[in-house]
Structures are given as structure tokens and as C-alpha cells.
Amino acid sequence: MSVPGSDRYAGGELDGFLIGERIHSGAMGYIYRVDGRDSAFPMIMKVPRIGPGESGEGLIGYETEAMVLPALSGPHVPRFVAMGNLAKTPYLVTEWVDGESLEQVIKRGPLAPDDVASIGAAISDAVHSLHLQDAVHLDLKPDNVIIKADGDVVLIDFGLAYHAHFPDLLAEEHRFAAGSAPYISPEQVLGTRSDPRSDIFALGAMLYEMTTGELPFGVPSTMAGLRDRLWLDPVPPRVRAPAVPPWLQEIILRCLEPDADDRYQSAALVAFDLRNPGQVAITARAAKSTQAGVVEQTRRWWRSRARHPAPRRLPKSQVSATPVVMVAVDTANPDDQRQPALQRTTAQVLSLSSEFRLICVSVIRRSVVAEGPGSESASGAYLDHLVRLRHWVEPLQLPLRRLSLHVLESANPENALLEFARRNNVDLIILGAPHPAQRGLAWWRSVASGVTANAHCSVHVVRVPASLN
Amino acid sequence: MDGSALIIALLSDVHANIEALSACLKHAREAGVGRYAFLGDLVGYGADPQAVIDTVACYAAKGAVVIKGNHDEAVEKTPRYMNDSVRAVINWTRDSLSDEGKDFLASLPLCVREQDFCFVHASAAAPERWDYIDSAAAARRCIDAAQVTYTFCGHVHDQELYFQGAGGKTMAFRPVPGTPVPIGRHRRWLAIVGSVGQPRDNNPAAAYAQFDTDRERITFRRVAYDHVAAARKIRDAGLPLSIAYRVEKGI
Numbered sequence: 088m089s090v091p092g093s094d095r096y097a098g099g100e101l102d103g104f105l106i107g108e109r110i111h112s113g114a115m116g117y118i119y120r121v122d123g124r125d126s127a128f129p130m131i132m133k134v135p136r137i138g139p140g141e142s143g144e145g146l147i148g149y150e151t152e153a154m155v156l157p158a159l160s161g162p163h164v165p166r167f168v169a170m171g172n173l174a175k176t177p178y179l180v181t182e183w184v185d186g187e188s189l190e191q192v193i194k195r196g197p198l199a200p201d202d203v204a205s206i207g208a209a210i211s212d213a214v215h216s217l218h219l220q221d222a223v224h225l226d227l228k229p230d231n232v233i234i235k236a237d238g239d240v241v242l243i244d245f246g247l248a249y250h251a252h253f254p255d256l257l258a259e260e261h262r263f264a265a266g267s268a269p270y271i272s273p274e275q276v277l278g279t280r281s282d283p284r285s286d287i288f289a290l291g292a293m294l295y296e297m298t299t300g301e302l303p304f305g306v307p308s309t310m311a312g313l314r315d316r317l318w319l320d321p322v323p324p325r326v327r328a329p330a331v332p333p334w335l336q337e338i339i340l341r342c343l344e345p346d347a348d349d350r351y352q353s354a355a356l357v358a359f360d361l362r363n364p365g366q367v368a369i370t371a372r373a374a375k376s377t378q379a380g381v382v383e384q385t386r387r388w389w390r391s392r393a394r395h396p397a398p399r400r401l402p403k404s405q406v407s408a409t410p411v412v413m414v415a416v417d418t419a420n421p422d423d424q425r426q427p428a429l430q431r432t433t434a435q436v437l438s439l440s441s442e443f444r445l446i447c448v449s450v451i452r453r454s455v456v457a458e459g460p461g462s463e464s465a466s467g468a469y470l471d472h473l474v475r476l477r478h479w480v481e482p483l484q485l486p487l488r489r490l491s492l493h494v495l496e497s498a499n500p501e502n503a504l505l506e507f508a509r510r511n512n513v514d515l516i517i518l519g520a521p522h523p524a525q526r527g528l529a530w531w532r533s534v535a536s537g538v539t540a541n542a543h544c545s546v547h548v549v550r551v552p553a554s555l556n
Numbered sequence: 557m558d559g560s561a562l563i564i565a566l567l568s569d570v571h572a573n574i575e576a577l578s579a580c581l582k583h584a585r586e587a588g589v590g591r592y593a594f595l596g597d598l599v600g601y602g603a604d605p606q607a608v609i610d611t612v613a614c615y616a617a618k619g620a621v622v623i624k625g626n627h628d629e630a631v632e633k634t635p636r637y638m639n640d641s642v643r644a645v646i647n648w649t650r651d652s653l654s655d656e657g658k659d660f661l662a663s664l665p666l667c668v669r670e671q672d673f674c675f676v677h678a679s680a681a682a683p684e685r686w687d688y689i690d691s692a693a694a695a696r697r698c699i700d701a702a703q704v705t706y707t708f709c710g711h712v713h714d715q716e717l718y719f720q721g722a723g724g725k726t727m728a729f730r731p732v733p734g735t736p737v738p739i740g741r742h743r744r745w746l747a748i749v750g751s752v753g754q755p756r757d758n759n760p761a762a763a764y765a766q767f768d769t770d771r772e773r774i775t776f777r778r779v780a781y782d783h784v785a786a787a788r789k790i791r792d793a794g795l796p797l798s799i800a801y802r803v804e805k806g807i
Contacts, residue, residue: 147722150740154738158735173742174740251732252735252737253729253735253738254727254729255721255727255729257721257722258727259721259723259725259727
């Protein structure tokens with residue numbers, strides 16, 4: 088295929104890149120495989136459509152991506168390599184991410200709830216990582232989600248993205264900033280481009296599609312059709328696929344709430360619920376079997392007419408305002424005098440934000456659990472510690488939806504805590520310091536220092552003043 | 557413009573604050589700045605007009621762009637629009653400056669155009685009117701009048717970057733200090749660089765900007781300096797207390 092004036096790059100060399108096969112040709116531009124510059128990983132080159140007869144949309148998308156992508160880092164975005172001068176030879180070279188797109192996965196049909204949960208959690212991790220960098224993707228759809236062989240997710244195509252550190256070329260430009268009709272959030276329809284919770288809506292639309300094989304709002308082609316989602320709620324997933332468990336419907340419909348304030352406030356919380364179905368706070372959403380009635384729809388329609396001012400907060404502070412806090416509780420020593428201090432500190436930390444998730448964790452040694460017959464069964468020990476954990480957190484009087492309890496079994500408590508914290512996007516770990524005089528807690532001692540040294544996030548070590556001991 | 561000078565420091569509204577100016581110049585030197593532009597209001601408000609003029613005159617002798625601001629003009633003849641406390645400072649400034657210092661201020665141009673740059677204190681639309689660029693519409697008028705890729709202004713004390721969006725509309729962006737922002741030559745840009753000597757956004761740190769001409773990136777900067785000392789000098793000079801308070805609090 089040849090498009091006039093478009094394929095001037097193929098087969099050539101540009102700034103040290105050897106340009107190979109063209110692998111994509113779309114409305115926005117072209118993508119080639121490239122080699123060269125002794126790159127340690129495979130690369131692609133994106134070239135925008137420019138010239139007479141082009142809409143300019145490709146160029147704006149290119150310019151936006153060229154501004155945002157170099158500022159992003161981490162395993163969930165393609166690595167940026169180089170870009171050309173926009174006025175002379177516009178191109179963008181990035182890592183080629185090897186994997187399967189979510190689109191390919193969905194084409195094979197609806198997924199089992201467990202698979203929806205594991206893939207969905209991996210996508211949520213990637214989205215959260217983006218939000219922590221003060222960026223919002225705004226065009227999340229199965230085509231733009233690449234699942235690597237190890238299960239990690241990489242998000243691609245930042246042509247519509249928003250980054251709080253850069254001028255937003257697409258602000259106030261509805262005709263360019265349309266996004267993808269099936270996945271776009273209600274506030275995006277109204278022109279808001281800086282709310283990370285828009286990505287959570289798109290995430291919900293993808294979870295819905297993975298679960299049911301259908302799109303929650305179809306594929307509207309008009310502005311009026313797009314606006315429907317401001318007051319219409321989707322057919323509940325369980326109606327389309329009766330085998331969908333209540334916890335999954337709860338998660339999906341909460342992501343798809345028309346009002347961003349009613350959704351999950353951070354993607355980390357979505358990931359957490361997807362990984363811990365037993366801990367999902369079930370509401371009326373989980374049991375819904377019909378769409379809202381005419382009266383409710385009219386009420387929402389009325390409300391939607393004057394709504395969605397652009398958020399004032401940066402994406403990162405929006406996400407940071409909803410921290411995931413993990414407290415490590417030594418349930419083997421419930422009467423230890425450090426326990427009240429740990430409770431006090433936890434209460435103080437939580438009082439700093441109205442939106443949070445508290446994860447209470449106790450690690451019990453696998454060897455203890457496996458002590459065998461005669462003493463107590465493994466599940467008996469597990470339950471015993473879970474009860475103690477619940478007892479520990481009781482004085483804090485937290486609503487259930489903010490709380491989850493976990494007893495981990497491991498021969499290596501330090502690694503168990505670190506791994507659990509990392510996997511659940513924990514923002515802060517609170518745990519007790521060992522005291523030199525406390526011989527009874529020998530294993531915990533090394534844990535506090537090891538966790539502090541190796542955690543991916545902040546660690547708050549609680550110590551009881553020596554005079555009180 | 558010197559071809560080897562890749563980074564330009566853009567400093568405006570020093571307002572006779574030598575502590576703030578020295579801190580910014582040191583910061584710029586350490587960042588590898590090769591060229592300087594002072595966008596007006598060297599004097600007014602602060603207690604060190606002569607020291608600031610002497611410093612800037614040295615840079616001017618080495619090729620720096622220096623623009624006249626409304627406070628600099630007021631030293632020649634006090635305008636009607638200024639309020640009592642500003643008028644008091646201007647009179648004090650006139651009395652404390654050397655003749656050379658006053659001549660230097662009087663000799664400054666209102667606007668300088670060089671290649672694809674325009675340097676001006678208030679607005680390129682009518683520099684002598686001292687209009688504030690406080691809206692996208694005002695920014696648009698300035699950009700249209702400047703007729704160049706990059707316009708750099710002061711006068712408004714808060715840092716702001718105006719740009720043309722995808723649809724051609726002029727929009728405002730509040731920059732994040734320390735983050736280089738790509739501003740390519742294919743668009744027109746207007747940067748309000750902030751005030752060195754009297755920031756007013758509840759942050760007393762001095763403000764200026766650096767433009768990397770080669771990589772086409774602008775970085776807005778905030779530099780902490782001894783603003784308490786600058787405020788004390790204003791009080792000690794017998795200037796209005798409200799001005800010292802503003803410098804202290806950054807308001």
C-alpha cells in the first residue's frame with residue numbers, strides 16, 4: 088500500500104536509525120520497526136501524518152506524545168529513545184513492547200472471573216503508576232493495553248494524554264480530544280482532561296468487556312449518544328453473564344459510576360479489590376439486576392446538566408489523597424505494650440486523610456502453622472490470628488469498606504511483608520520497632536530494620552519511649 | 557546573539573532587591589547560563605536600587621538585554637497612577653540614586669526584538685501603556701503584536717506560560733518550577749517569567765526562567781534567598797512597612 092507523501096521514511100536511514108517494515112498505518116500516522124544506535128531492545132518509530140489534506144490531528148497527537156512520554160518512566164510505559172525536530176523531521180522512537188494486546192485477548196471471548204481479576208489488577212497497577220507520575224492516559228482501550236509474557240501490563244499511545252507539568256495542547260478542543268467512544272468517561276465527554284478518575288472509568292469499561300464480551304455503552308457515534316453515559320447506567324454484568332460473582336460486578340460498576348466522586352478514587356484500590364475478592368465491600372451494586380428506572384435516570388440527567396468542574400488537584404495529589412496504608416501487627420504477642428502505641432499511630436496517620444484503605448497484616452511462620460496434629464490445625468491457627476487482628480483494629484472503629492485483614496503464612500516475614508506491600512501498591516507501612524530488652528520478639532526485630540531498608544514505599548517505625556519500658 | 561550562548565536567563569521585576577538578584581544570578585551561573593535578559597523594573601519597592609543598577613549595568617556591558625519597566629520610568633517623572641506608598645518609594649529611590657544610575661535607567665529601551673525573540677516589560681502590543689497580561693486575550697494581543705516565536709515579559713509577578721492550543725486558541729499554563737517544558741519553534745509562546753525581587757504567590761522565593769535556545773525548552777525557577785534580610789533593609793530605610801511585609805511573606 089502506498090499513500091502519497093507518507094512513506095518517505097521506509098527503507099531509509101534517519102538520525103542513525105535503520106527504518107524497516109511499516110507495521111501500522113492509521114488515521115494518526117505510521118509506525119515502522121527500526122534498528123540501530125546499538126539499542127539493547129527492539130524499537131519502533133512513529134511518524135505523524137502531515138502535509139496537504141491531513142487534519143492536523145495526527146500532528147497534535149504526535150506533539151502531545153512527544154511531550155509526555157519522555158517525562159514518564161517505569162515498567163508500565165514503553166521506553167523513550169529519541170525524537171526528531173517537529174518542524175523538520177517529526178518522528179518518535181520508543182521501545183517495541185513485545186506482548187499481546189488486550190484487544191487480542193478479548194477477541195477470543197469473555198474471560199473467567201479469575202482471569203479478569205488478574206489481568207485487570209495488572210492493568211490497574213500500570214494505570215496507578217501513570218497517575219503517580221502526574222499523568223492521565225485518557226485513551227485507555229484494549230488496543231492500548233499490552234500484556235507481556237510475564238503478565239505485566241504496558242500502556243501505549245499517549246497521543247491524548249494529559250501531564251500536569253506541561254501545557255495541555257488539547258485543552259478546550261473537543262474535536263481533537265474525543266477519545267474512544269466506548270471507553271471515554273462522562274467528564275471527558277464534557278471536556279475535562281485532568282482527572283485521573285477518568286482512567287478508572289475506562290478501566291471499568293474494559294473490565295466489563297472482558298467479563299461479558301460486550302461494551303457497557305455500545306459504540307455511540309454521536310455527541311448525544313456519548314452524553315447518555317452521564318445518566319444511563321450499563322446493563323449489570325450479571326444480567327449478561329450470570330456466572331459473574333457479586334464482587335466482580337461490584338468492582339466493575341463502581342468503576343463505571345457516572346460521578347467521579349462515586350468511583351474508586353485511585354487505581355491502586357481497584358487493583359487491591361481485584362486481588363482480594365474476599366475483601367471487597369459489597370453494596371447494592373453487586374446485586375443489581377436491572378438498570379436504573381426512569382425516575383432515577385431523569386434525576387441523574389437533571390444533575391448532569393450542571394456538573395463536572397475540572398478538578399483543581401494535580402493527578403498525583405488526587406491519588407496521594409487516597410493512600411493505601413499497611414500496618415503489620417504482631418498477633419503472636421497481643422498483650423505487648425507496643426500494641427497501643429501502634430494503634431495510636433495508625434489512628435493518627437489515618438486521620439490525615441478522609442479517603443484511605445487500611446490493610447492489617449499479620450505474618451505467621453509457616454513452621455508454626457505446620458506444627459501438625461496434636462496442637463492445632465493449620466486453618467485453626469490462621470483463624471485464630473485473623474480474630475486477633477480484627478480485635479486489634481476494632482478500637483479504630485473503621486468502616487468495613489476502608490479495611491481489610493490478612494494473615495500471611497511465611498517462613499520469612501520480612502519478605503512476606505515487602506512482597507505483599509509491593510503487590511498491593513501500599514503507600515505507607517507502619518510497624519513496631521523491636522526493643523533491645525524484648526527477647527520474646529526476636530524474629531520481629533530483624534523484620535523492622537529489613538522492611539525499612541528494602542521497602543518500595545515509606546515506612547513508619549513505631550517505638551515505645553524507653554522510659555515506659 | 558552569540559551563537560555559543562545556549563541558555564538565556566530571563567529576570568524581571570528585581571525591584572531593588574539585591575539579595576534576590578544575587579541569589580538568582582548565582583543560580584543561573586551554576587546552571588550554565590550564557591546570556592542574560594533583564595525585563596524591567598530594576599527599581600521600586602526595595603532598599604538597594606543603586607546596587608541593583610550597578611550589577612545589571614555590568615551585565616549590560618557584557619551584552620545583556622536590559623528593558624525599561626514602569627517603575628524605572630517613574631524615576632524620570634512620577635506618573636499619576638501610582639499610589640502613595642509606591643510614590644514615596646519612587647521619590648526615595650530618585651534621591652538615593654547617582655546621576656549615572658538615573659541616566660542608565662533613562663537610556664533603557666521599552667522593547668527589544670532579536671531574531672525570533674521579543675523582550676518587553678509589560679506587553680508588546682503597546683509597551684508604553686504598561687497593560688498587564690492577565691488573561692488569554694491580553695496574551696493573544698501581545699503575541700500578535702510581537703510577531704515572533706518567543707515573547708518574554710515581566711510586569712505581572714506570577715509565572716505563566718501562554719501558548720496556542722491545537723485549535724489556535726491562546727491558553728494559559730501555570731508552570732511547575734524546575735520542570736523543563738518543551739516549547740518548539742512551530743508555535744508561538746509567551747512566557748511571564750515571574751518576579752525576582754517581589755514574588756506575590758505566597759512563596760517568598762525569587763522567581764526567574766531559563767530558556768535553552770538549542771533544545772527549545774524553558775525552565776521556570778524558584779530560588780530561596782535571604783528575604784528576611786531584604787525586608788529588614790526596607791524597614792531600616794524608612795520605606796513603607798507594608799512593602800517589607802510583602803517581601804517577607806511573598807504576597
